Amino acid sequence: MGKTDWKAEAKALKKKVKALKSRLEDPAADDQSAAKPAKAAKPVSPLAPKDGFPKLPLIKGVEFSAVEAGVRYQNRKDVMLVRLAPGTAMAGVFTRSSTRSGCVRDCQTKLATRVPAGAGAAIIVNSGNSNAFTGKVGDEAVAAVTGGVAEALGIPASRVFSSSTGVIGEPLPYERITAKIPALVADLREDAIDMAALAMMTTDTFPKGAAATVQGEGGPIHIAGIAKGSGMIAPDMATMLVYIFTDAKIAPVALQKMLSRNVDATFNSITVDSDTSTSDTLLLAATGQSPAAEVKGAVAKAFETALHGVMRDLALQVIRDGEGATKLVEIRVTGAETDTDAARVAFSIANSPLVKTAIAGQDPNWGRIVAAIGKSGANADRDRLSIRFGDILVAEKGWRNPKYREEDGANYMLQDELVIAVDLGLGRAKRSVWTCDLTNRYIEINADYRS
Amino acid sequence: MGKTDWKAEAKALKKKVKALKSRLEDPAADDQSAAKPAKAAKPVSPLAPKDGFPKLPLIKGVEFSAVEAGVRYQNRKDVMLVRLAPGTAMAGVFTRSSTRSGCVRDCQTKLATRVPAGAGAAIIVNSGNSNAFTGKVGDEAVAAVTGGVAEALGIPASRVFSSSTGVIGEPLPYERITAKIPALVADLREDAIDMAALAMMTTDTFPKGAAATVQGEGGPIHIAGIAKGSGMIAPDMATMLVYIFTDAKIAPVALQKMLSRNVDATFNSITVDSDTSTSDTLLLAATGQSPAAEVKGAVAKAFETALHGVMRDLALQVIRDGEGATKLVEIRVTGAETDTDAARVAFSIANSPLVKTAIAGQDPNWGRIVAAIGKSGANADRDRLSIRFGDILVAEKGWRNPKYREEDGANYMLQDELVIAVDLGLGRAKRSVWTCDLTNRYIEINADYRS
Numbered sequence: 051m052g053k054t055d056w057k058a059e060a061k062a063l064k065k066k067v068k069a070l071k072s073r074l075e076d077p078a079a080d081d082q083s084a085a086k087p088a089k090a091a092k093p094v095s096p097l098a099p100k101d102g103f104p105k106l107p108l109i110k111g112v113e114f115s116a117v118e119a120g121v122r123y124q125n126r127k128d129v130m131l132v133r134l135a136p137g138t139a140m141a142g143v144f145t146r147s148s149t150r151s152g153c154v155r156d157c158q159t160k161l162a163t164r165v166p167a168g169a170g171a172a173i174i175v176n177s178g179n180s181n182a183f184t185g186k187v188g189d190e191a192v193a194a195v196t197g198g199v200a201e202a203l204g205i206p207a208s209r210v211f212s213s214s215t216g217v218i219g220e221p222l223p224y225e226r227i228t229a230k231i232p233a234l235v236a237d238l239r240e241d242a243i244d245m246a247a248l249a250m251m252t253t254d255t256f257p258k259g260a261a262a263t264v265q266g267e268g269g270p271i272h273i274a275g276i277a278k279g280s281g282m283i284a285p286d287m288a289t290m291l292v293y294i295f296t297d298a299k300i301a302p303v304a305l306q307k308m309l310s311r312n313v314d315a316t317f318n319s320i321t322v323d324s325d326t327s328t329s330d331t332l333l334l335a336a337t338g339q340s341p342a343a344e345v346k347g348a349v350a351k352a353f354e355t356a357l358h359g360v361m362r363d364l365a366l367q368v369i370r371d372g373e374g375a376t377k378l379v380e381i382r383v384t385g386a387e388t389d390t391d392a393a394r395v396a397f398s399i400a401n402s403p404l405v406k407t408a409i410a411g412q413d414p415n416w417g418r419i420v421a422a423i424g425k426s427g428a429n430a431d432r433d434r435l436s437i438r439f440g441d442i443l444v445a446e447k448g449w450r451n452p453k454y455r456e457e458d459g460a461n462y463m464l465q466d467e468l469v470i471a472v473d474l475g476l477g478r479a480k481r482s483v484w485t486c487d488l489t490n491r492y493i494e495i496n497a498d499y500r501s
Numbered sequence: 502m503g504k505t506d507w508k509a510e511a512k513a514l515k516k517k518v519k520a521l522k523s524r525l526e527d528p529a530a531d532d533q534s535a536a537k538p539a540k541a542a543k544p545v546s547p548l549a550p551k552d553g554f555p556k557l558p559l560i561k562g563v564e565f566s567a568v569e570a571g572v573r574y575q576n577r578k579d580v581m582l583v584r585l586a587p588g589t590a591m592a593g594v595f596t597r598s599s600t601r602s603g604c605v606r607d608c609q610t611k612l613a614t615r616v617p618a619g620a621g622a623a624i625i626v627n628s629g630n631s632n633a634f635t636g637k638v639g640d641e642a643v644a645a646v647t648g649g650v651a652e653a654l655g656i657p658a659s660r661v662f663s664s665s666t667g668v669i670g671e672p673l674p675y676e677r678i679t680a681k682i683p684a685l686v687a688d689l690r691e692d693a694i695d696m697a698a699l700a701m702m703t704t705d706t707f708p709k710g711a712a713a714t715v716q717g718e719g720g721p722i723h724i725a726g727i728a729k730g731s732g733m734i735a736p737d738m739a740t741m742l743v744y745i746f747t748d749a750k751i752a753p754v755a756l757q758k759m760l761s762r763n764v765d766a767t768f769n770s771i772t773v774d775s776d777t778s779t780s781d782t783l784l785l786a787a788t789g790q791s792p793a794a795e796v797k798g799a800v801a802k803a804f805e806t807a808l809h810g811v812m813r814d815l816a817l818q819v820i821r822d823g824e825g826a827t828k829l830v831e832i833r834v835t836g837a838e839t840d841t842d843a844a845r846v847a848f849s850i851a852n853s854p855l856v857k858t859a860i861a862g863q864d865p866n867w868g869r870i871v872a873a874i875g876k877s878g879a880n881a882d883r884d885r886l887s888i889r890f891g892d893i894l895v896a897e898k899g900w901r902n903p904k905y906r907e908e909d910g911a912n913y914m915l916q917d918e919l920v921i922a923v924d925l926g927l928g929r930a931k932r933s934v935w936t937c938d939l940t941n942r943y944i945e946i947n948a949d950y951r952s
Contacts, residue, residue: 149875149883183871183883185900218868219901328872403854403939404947411948417669420634421779424600432600432634449636450670488854489948490941496855497862497940 097370097378097466097486098256103247106261106274108240109295111135111337115237116249119230121223122178122216129227130249131234132293133203134171138337140211141306143313145330151182152192153212154329163208165302171209172199173293173333174227174234175250177278181214181222182328191224198228202235213291213331215252215278243295247276250291253495254278254371260363262356266342266349271298273356277364279330280373292317292332292364297340298353304345308354309334316361319483320369321400369484374491377409378467384480385435385473391428392481395472398426406488409468414459416444423472434475439468548821548829548917548937549707554698557712557725559691560746562586562788566688567700570681572674573629573667580678581700582685583744584654585622589788591662592757594764596781602633603643604663605780614659616753622660623650624744624784625678625685626701628729632665632673633779642675649679653686664742664782666703666729694746698727701742704946705729705822711814713807717793717800722749724807728815730781731824743768743783743815748791749804755796759805760785767812770934771820772851820935825942828860829918835931836886836924842879843932846923849877857939860919865910867895874923885926890919 112134116127134140142161144154174195181188196210203210214222247257258277263270279290300308309332317332334357345353370378381400386392399405402422408415416437423430436446439462443451462468563585567578585591593612595605625646632639647661654661665673698708709728714721730741751759760783768783785808796804821829832851837843850856853873859866867888874881887897890913894902913919 145875147872147875148877148879148881149871180868183868183896183900185884185898187900218871219896221900328875403943407944407947410944413948417631417634420600420669421598424596424598424779426599428599430599433636445634445670447636449634449638449672488944490944492854493858493861493939493941493944496858497864 094255095371096376099367099370103244103257104259104261106243106259107263107272109272109274109337110240110297110339111138112243112295112335113238113240114242114246115234115239116242116245117230117233117237119176119226121176121226127245127249128178129174129176129230129234130246131199131231131238132173132246132295132335133238134173134335135337135339136168136170138171138335139300139302139305140171141302141309141334142211143309143317143332145328147328147330149183149328151180151214151329152184152188153181153214154331156189156192156196157211157213157331157333160208160211165209166206169209170203170205171211171335172203172205173211173213173335174199175213175215175246175291176222176227177250177252178216179214179220179222180216180218180329182218184219184221187221191222194224195227198231202231211333213250213329215250215291215329218328243274243276246293247278250276250278252278253280253373255280256371258364258367258371260360260367262360264349264352264356266298266340266345266353268343269341271340271342271345271349271353272296273298273360275360275364277368279368280371290317290330290368294332294334294357294360294364296334296336296357297338298336299338299340299342299344300336300353304350305334305336308357312354312358312361315482316358316365319481320365321397321483321485366484369486372486373495374489374493375486376466376489377487379409379485379487380469380482381485382469382471382480382482383474384471385475385477386479386481387429387474387477389479389481391474392479393483394426394428395423395430395474396481396483398422398428399470399472400483400485403488406485409463410487410489412460412463414439414444414456414463416459419470419472420445423474428474429476430474431476436473436475438471439463440471545706546822547827550818550821554695554708555710555712557694557710558714558723560723560725560788561691561748561790562589563746563786564689564691565693565697566685566690567693567696568681568684568688570627570677572627572677578696578700579629580625580627580681580685581697582650582682582689583624583697583746583786584689585624585786586788586790587619587621589622589786590751590753590756591622592753592760592785593662594760594768594783596779598779598781600634600779602631602665602780603635603639604632604665605782607640607643607647608662608664608782608784611659611662616660617657620660621654621656622662622786623654623656624662624664624786625650626664626666626697626742627673627678628701628703629667630665630671630673631667631669631780633669635670635672638672642673645675646678649682653682662784664701664780666701666742666780669779694725694727697744698729701727701729703729704731704824706731707822709815709818709822711811711818713811715800715803715807717749717791717796717804719794720792722791722793722796722800722804723747724749724811726811726815728819730819731822741768741781741819745783745785745808745811745815747785747787747808748789749787750789750791750793750795751787751804755801756785756787759808763805763809763812766933767809767816770932771816772848772934772936817935820937823937824946825940825944826937827917827940828938830860830936830938831918831920831933832936833920833922833931833933834925835922836926836928837930837932838880838925838928840930840932842925843930844934845877845879846874846881846925847932847934849873849879850921850923851934851936854939857936860914861938861940863911863914865890865895865907865914867910870921870923871896879925880927881925882927887924887926889922890914891922
């Protein structure tokens with residue numbers, strides 16, 4: 051952990067001063083409207099992967115397409131379709147919201163339905179309108195869209211899954227989607243997963259993808275996943291949607307178990323703002339078209355580890371694109387009496403507006419961490435817990451570590467990626483969760499009148 | 502040496518960036534700097550009571566004083582003392598935080614102690630340092646301060662209650678307080694409650710007071726209370742402290758029951774940011790010096806109603822001074838199956854950053870309310886719940902009210918005080934809670950480096 055490069059820091063700040071000054075002098079520069087297209091491009095999150103969207107492997111049996119349907123956004127692709135070859139095993143996990151959307155309920159019903167022998171499957175997703183809290187009209191929209199896809203692809207409607215993300219409570223103009231189904235079907239290609247990732251973005255500032263390859267018996271097994279979301283989740287425009295594809299040969303029941311086992315430590319361990327969407331959806335499709343034999347034994351272990359890696363990678367990318375985020379923060383809780391207590395403490399810290407604003411201000415304000423532990427409801431003993439920033443021991447035995455120097459904490463806080471480690475000293479349960487800071491930009495994004 | 506001190510340079514530049522940013526947000530703010538003292542006065546909350554600090558009745562048997570002890574703040578009173586006459590009954594409720602401060606633990610122990618016959622009592626409060634998470638040194642500080650007051654006033658230490666509010670984790674320089682005890686004692690006066698209210702302020706922008714008078718048998722009974730706090734509560738500098746005084750004749754057990762009965766619907770129904778302090782304290786002292794007879798029967802009812810009114814008034818003043826608040830919002834939940842469900846839904850809405858930022862943006866974004874209901878964990882049925890802004894029916898039967906017009910919602914949102922009413926349509930349980938909006942100013946206050 052190198053010492054802070056104050057020179058570099060000063061230079062970066064100088065640039066900032068210059069930029070701010072020019073904005074002050076020329077307020078018009080701010081609204082950019084004259085020179086730019088109607089909606090100015092959003093600045094990409096400073097935490098975005100440096101190399102952009104990764105090169106994902108083709109997954110045999112999976113094809114993608116995307117179109118401009120004008121559901122809400124203009125001049126960009128906003129509907130994507132995925133066709134999955136006959137024999138594909140499907141698994142999914144969904145938001146637990148009691149006001150979840152019609153799409154989510156529909157997916158849940160269909161996953162519980164007996165699969166017709168040899169049936170293919172499809173996923174259709176639109177951005178701009180979440181079709182949530184739209185009553186029976188909303189359910190009719192889901193039926194129209196999934197029914198239209200089923201007919202066009204010649205598969206049962208019970209095998210067409212759908213997601214919608216965007217504003218809540220507005221009727222979905224679904225005819226705009228159904229009108230584009232022929233174009234979507236005509237355009238299906240194996241190598242268009244990046245377009246699908248783009249089409250489902252809302253407040254996202256970058257498309258999210260991750261992949262892994264495992265050696266199976268007789269050949270490689272590939273996994274490729276895409277995600278959208280800027281929180282867990284800002285329900286208005288920032289639902290989390292995740293689709294992961296693999297050519298593994300694996301039965302639906304085993305696939306679902308594997309997915310469910312790994313969701314707590316990945317997608318259920320991230321939080322931007324403690325708000326959960328009405329539409330969060332994670333679907334995993336296994337086409338079985340890898341040359342490798344059925345996934346079992348040691349290969350199953352390796353496959354699960356790789357799947358976990360892809361899930362975690364995508365989950366962290368969602369946090370990296372957290373609305374207004376400038377810091378990626380891991381809250382690592384150890385020494386709790388129970389798993390529930392570990393999770394309570396971790397989320398209490400990760401969701402504390404005071405902890406998150408302190409991080410935004412690069413303030414090593416560990417007193418707010420103490421307060422967040424205290425309010426969590428978990429068993430904690432002031433005299434046994436310890437708090438670390440990375441490797442720096444900040445507090446233990448009921449008070450500040452006498453050797454802790456505020457400058458060390460302040461230097462640590464300048465980094466883009468932080469680890470706040472709390473050991474409760476009571477037991478062996480642990481939990482890590484990831485969050486981001488809470489900045490003015492979050493308020494700006496979310497206090498903006500919808501338009 | 503002529504070498505550039507890049508660290509100092511970076512720090513200076515950071516300040517510049519901050520100043521420029523605030524000018525960008527509020528160009529007018531800048532020109533005030535010349536006229537104001539070094540630390541510009543905080544702007545008073547736009548929601549502050551229009552008539553300023555109310556005229557509170559004198560309570561017989563209660564005296565106040567305040568001094569500048571320089572615990573952390575300079576050039577302002579930061580320690581206050583209250584002397585309570587012999588025979589005073591004491592009651593209290595406190596934060597449930599597992600990392601609560603030494604003062605709070607000390608108060609709790611003392612309230613559970615048998616009161617020496619005819620003993621007086623005292624309360625001493627400092628701002629600027631919360632003495633929380635300061636280990637055994639912190640406990641010694643509490644003993645030194647309360648012991649010093651006990652000796653100076655000639656009362657048992659078990660009758661001296663203390664509170665500290667301010668930064669967490671810094672050792673309390675308690676000698677600065679004990680050195681001022683003689684001055685505090687010398688200055689005690691019945692008519693100085695307003696000074697006491699000022700001395701305990703931290704991020705507060707106005708002092709908070711409320712009063713009531715009840716006709717007892719044989720004469721009037723007075724109640725006067727003061728509070729500090731900008732949240733429920735921002736733990737760093739915004740602990741909630743409340744002291745209520747009455748001359749009622751009432752036994753300690755009856756007083757405690759009355760206090761406990763009324764705290765859920767008042768102080769436990771407010772939230773600025775969902776963060777709970779390590780130091781929240783509410784003390785109620787009854788001196789028994791009213792000419793009226795002992796409080797019972799119909800007078801007890803009237804007294805409890807008046808006490809509830811004072812508690813509620815002070816609680817709402819805390820929200821009116823919520824950090825960065827521009828709107829006072831009541832979340833009124835009815836038709837829940839259970840009290841727990843009603844509270845869950847109310848707090849889920851009141852603590853949702855997305856709901857609070859929408860309110861800040863005057864955006865009638867009811868979809869976010871739907872999402873907050875959904876994530877609360879309470880029983881809810883999309884097709885039975887309804888949402889109102891004041892009297893405006895926004896949504897019911899699973900979708901938007903067809904007669905609802907967005908302009909009506911937008912107009913309603915322009916008001917300073919809002920009611921968001923949710924009926925779950927499932928049962929008879931209800932709960933109202935109060936909150937404020939989440940603005941850039943909250944981020945600024947809390948992302949500021951402590952200094």
